[in-house]
Amino acid sequence: MDTSVSAYNENTHVESDQALPITISGLTKRYGSLYALNSVDLEIRSGEFLTLLGPSGSGKTTLLMAIAGFNRPDSGSIRFGDSEMILMPPHQRNVGMVFQSYALFPHMSVAQNIAFPLKLRGVKAAERLSRVNEALETVQLSGLGDRTIDQLSGGQRQRVALARAFVFRPRILLMDEPLSALDKKLRERMQIELKQLHRQLGVTTVYVTHDQREALTMSDRIAVINDGLLMQVDTPEIIYNQPVNAFVADFIGESAMLPLTHTTNGILEFGGQEIVQTPVSGTDRTWSMVIRPERLEIADKQAVPNESLIVFDGVVRESVFQGESAFVLLELSDGTELSLRAGGGTDSRAQRLQPGEQIKISMQRHDVIVIPAGQE
Ligand SMILES: Nc1ncnc2c1ncn2[C@@H]1O[C@H](COP(=O)(O)OP(=O)(O)OP(=O)(O)O)[C@@H](O)[C@H]1O
Ligand SMILES: [Mg+2]
Missing domain, CATH: 2.40.50.140 (Nucleic acid-binding proteins)
Incomplete structure (x- = not known):
């Protein structure tokens, strides 16, 4: 595998529709008596890289799934730009998602995996082919389109999952611990590559991790969450140097x-x-x-x-x-x-x-x- 840090070709042009801000207000999701999300208010700016950081069980995936439309909150609002999303089904939200497990289709080739969201959206075969090739190039997997998923390394699978998430030019990209299965060295390299990809795509990105160092490395802003409650939302520098409470101080660094x-x-x-x-x-x-x-x-x-x-x-x-x-x-x-x-x-x-x-x-x-x- 290529070991250069700058794996993405900055000249590759991947158009995305205009990035959108996400406005979350009063978002609550209960499972029985447990508040997985407790009246969450969060403004995610257009084009920013925001990381949701919190311990296991704090509500990160629940919040991401609510933004994507895969779970229905009990109350509150999620707006993309000016449009209310709370009742909109996932496939109409135009959101790219990398799941906690890559959730690739093992029986399909790399190219078929990446083409899948295009097929769903009725993109014609010729256009599909060129977009898939463009996406493969962006994640530096050109030439591997015909492989099956089990013929790929962990890092390559991760790139396929990424390519599948942005190939249809989503306005919002959601990633749930996409690097957790990789070893430390590859993870650190992919962190830098994801940052570069984000810069290149300019898409509003919500990234989930429980790794504070990863959050500090990658984010424009970090939202620290614990027990379904947002504790602090700010730049990495301020979160580190001016934590608002003992939880944030202890969790970060x-x-x-x-x-x-x-x-x-x-x-x-x-x-x-x-x-x-x-x-x-x-x-x-x-x-x-x-x-x-x-x-x-x-x-x-x-x-x-x-x-x-x-x-x-x-x-x-x-x-x-x-x-x-x-x-x-x-x-x-x-x-x-x-x-x-x-x-x-x-x-x-x-x-x-x-x-x-x-x-x-x-x-x-x-x-x-x-x-x-x-x-x-
Ligand atoms: N379908 C469900 N039914 C009942 N409880 C659930 C369900 N999904 C999540 N929960 C609970 O909601 C809380 C938040 O879960 P969530 O998956 O959002 O955590 P997380 O921050 O993503 O954790 P991790 O870092 O382990 O992935 C947890 O206490 C979890 O047990
Ligand atoms: Mg999770």
Whole structure:
């Protein structure tokens, strides 16, 4: 298989009808007493790559299937552009879909699989042939049209499923964990290829994954979902740097939470050290501080807190060399565990740390993230 990263020919011209925004409001889907979707409001912009990110059972597939029309929500609205879709059958929605399992037809050839949606739409044979060839070229499978599905590798099958999803020029492309069956290396390569394909097609794309790194890599925006509730919808940078609650902070990236206490003068502190002004309206609730490992640094033994620096005392529990970086597990005086990632090349101090050693660690005050404590 071709191993270049840029597998898609940027010159291949695949027309898509004008991309459409999707407006979801008050969408609720219940299975008995379980809310698979709980009053979901979500605006997906025209042409954007939006990722639905959440743990297993959070409602990702349910939401995607509702957009595609394969399940009927109990209440709410789904609009494509200005048109209400909620009662429209799937085949009239003009949505391309890659399912959680590829759902290819095993008894058909690659070309027949890709031609299938065109056939359904009554596209004539000659036009079908040229569109299938164009799609094969776009996913770099030219020449493999006559193979059967079981003669393909996992990554190739994945491309066939993709080609079948966009060959009929849908206005909206939905993908449900399309890369989950692939090994890590191929998955990372396909992530980049899917991004390129999205740029090329310009189609509004909703992508489902439970892999936070994949979501951060691929998305224009990420919608974090848990128990059928949307927790936060924003760019990867904001989701990572300004999570709105403990669930998002914990689900996206490594983090430690430090419980903060109120001082009488409107400041939140930890271990006697003033951390940050209490957020407005936040005086009667409890707050935590989120700490990302890569924001921490090993400080000099004499380091003291100042206007720009927060300093903690810690005891080294474990220090692990990981090639390009070192991973250090620490315990603060109150028993909280923190981890720290230090660049291997420049910060050799991190690699010499011994378990039991007393050290000081610091972080920039402007890197402080404060969130409501618990799962608010
Ligand atoms: N047909 C069904 N009948 C009953 N419960 C269902 C049905 N389909 C889904 N559910 C439940 O709805 C919730 C959401 O399911 P959904 O398939 O949307 O999760 P998901 O986020 O896609 O998870 P995964 O990452 O495992 O694919 C789950 O608790 C699931 O058990
Ligand atoms: Mg699912």
